[in-house]
Amino acid sequence: MKCFMFNQWKLYANGELPPAASKGLEQHAVECPQCQIKLQEWVDHMLEEEFSTYPEVPVPDTFTDEVMRKLFEAAPARTARKRSSRTRRQRGWDIVKKTGLVVAGLTALVVTGTVVSPTFANYVNSLFQIEKDADNGMKNAVDKGFVQKLEQKVTDQGITFEAKEVMADSMRIAVIYDVYDQNGKQIKIGEDGHLLNAYLIDSTGKDWLEDDGPTLGGHGKYFIVEQPLNTIFESAEATPNMLTLKLEQTEIAGKKGKWSLEIPIDMKKAKEATKTVVFQDTAFHSPLGMEIELEKIEFSPSATRLMLETTLAKSAYVEVEREMEEVTLEGERSNITEKYKDPILSGNDIAYEITNEKGDVVAAWDNPFLDEGITKEKNVLRLMGAVGRSQGDYEMKWWHTFGPIQGEQKLKLQLKKIYEKKWASSKFDLAPAELNKRSATFKDETGSTFTFSAFSFESGSDNKPGVAVLTVEGTLGKDVVNTQSWDVKDENGQSHPVRLKTNSTRDKDGRVHVKGKLEIPRMEKRPKSLSVTYKEYAVEHPVNWEVPFEIK
Known part of the structure; x- marks a missing residue:
């Protein structure tokens, strides 16, 4: 029986197939004996016709095998199971050897940036496997064939900006790139990363990042920049089939110029590779005043996304006050008090686990403010990107992202806790000069106990100013898991925002113990007195609710 795909080879040879279809055809040839026989006859004829006018250059009989041997040596060692399949695929490799010129023509199109199309081809030795900022999801996308080599570059002012690899699936796009001078020496831009302009354009010309700010690029051996899609498109189906990621720099190493690269990406394969579980009428009703409705879970090669919607009762909002500093056009400053409604519950402040049939936890979400x-x-x-989006006065949509969960399996989501936000009026009056001699201990209305034992200054570095530091230890009240929005005022009533840095542990009774420091930026001399407060804390409420589901 004639293979139904064989009629595609002429389109492939003429460059009339899209890259995704071309790549799929190449993989098909590795496994299809009928295509291998026909293709070998066709390629032999094509090569004979193409090179009949060229003088023959003698090479040893072992030339082809020697080249392929060196290629295999350059690739990572295979497992015993993969090696055992080489005999079965040997005929496919013979075809790949013969079609080298045809494949090279396809590669030239991809390298010049015509279209990048995620496929299920293996790409060995990817930079995503070694970059420090590449997570396990990106590395899994490499194994699934959703990373491609680019080698796109642009040079200005003697500086080259080169995109080396791209990873793209329905959750995100990430690019590894490099910046170097005319001598090939790498230019490092900022220790903690740098900003570059990013644009994500669909086939209609719409820029989906139009309202976003610059994108942060990190640095390991190379640079890596990531653009999440899960916060832009609410489902894999809603993602456009074609997207173009444009990266742009206007200043590098103090030199102004224009470095701009456009990477067109065919998203169809990525969308096809995403599995979706949709929930129907699956909701939990908390007596605290929040309904949590599961909508769906999507599984892509690089990530897993759970989407839920929360509806709050009016009783879940509390009117609170906050002080704000107002600055007039003339530079005059004054403090004003603002009243607003604040929710005590959130779809972000919950705890749940996803377990497999063995009971192993494959993913778990918890309050992001916990130590x-x-x-x-x-x-x-x-x-x-955002993790929540308002749907009205009382409704919010949330999405939580995890590393990839792969394969067909039965899973279970178990809701464990809901965290309630509460407001505190605690106030601790301290004499910094006395703390080094004698610690000060306080117990507040939450049942929490805090001990302040020292006041000191820590010197800064070249890029970071020094800070004043209060050493603190504490045992939080029953069911209290954290405290937030700390503030200090000196004897002149000057307010100083602070950073609380602690390590937390639990004792056998579940009480949380904290140990760390309060950092006070921009305080240059020791005050005579300090008034220390915090405005918010979180209380945990146990929950027992579960939902089984299956990845098919």
Whole structure:
């Protein structure tokens, strides 16, 4: 029986197939004996006709095998199982050897940036496997064939900006790039990353990042920039089939210029590779005043996205006051008090686990403000962008992202906790000069106890100013898991925002213990007195609700 795909080869040879279809055809040839026989006859004829006018250059009989041997040596060692399949695929490799010129023509199109199309081809030795900022989801996308080599570059002012690889699936696009001078020496731009302009344009010309600010590029051996799609498109289906990612720099190493690269990406394969589980009428009603409705979970090669919607009752909002500093056009400053409604519950401040049939936790979400010592989160991907979107006065949509969960399997989501935000009026009056001699201990209305034991100054570095530091330890009240919005005022009534840096642990009774410091930026001399307060804290409420589902 004639293979139904064989009629595609002429279109392939003439460059009339899109890159995704071309790549799929190449993989098909590796496995299809009928195409291998026909294709070998066709390629032999094509090569004979193409090169009949060229003088023959003698090469040893072992030339082709020697070249392929060196290619295999350059690739990572295969497992025993993969090596056992080489005999079965040997005929396919013979075809790949013969079609080298045809494949090279396709590669030239991809390298010049015509279209990047995620496929299921293996790409060995990817830079995503070694970059420090590449997470496990990106590395899994490499294994699934959703990373491609680019080698697009632009040079201005003697500086070259080169995009080396792109990863693209329905959750995100990431690009590894490099910046170097005319001598090939790498230029490092900022220790903690740098900003570059990013545009994400669909086939209609719409820029989906029009309202966003610059994108942050990190640095390991090379630079890596990531553009999440899960915060832009609410589903894989809603993602356009074609997107163009444009990256632009206007200043590098103090030199002004224009470095701009456009990477067109065919998203169809990425969308096809995303599995979706849709929930129907699956909601939890909390007596605290929040309804949590599961909408769907999507599974892509690089990430897993859970989408839920929360509806709050009017009783879940509390009127609070906050002080704000107002500055007039003449530069005059004054403090004003603003009243507003603030929710005590949130779809972000919940805890749940996703477990498999063995009971293993494959993913877990927890309150993002908890210290590492007490959080139960697992496999969470902190992708840039919003995690919640308002749907009205009382409704919000949320999405939580995890590393990839792969394969067909039965899973279960178990809601464990809901965290309630509360407001505090605690106030601790301190004499900094006395703290080094004698610590000061306070117990507040939440049942929490705090001990302040020292006041000191820590010198800064070249880029960071020094800070004043209060050493603090505490045991939080029953069911209290954290405290937020700390503030200090000196004897003159001058307010100083502070950063609380603590490590938290739990004792056998579940009480949370904190130990760390309060950092006070821009305080240059020791005050005579300090009034320390915090405005918010969180209380945990246990929940027992579960929903089974299946990836098919």
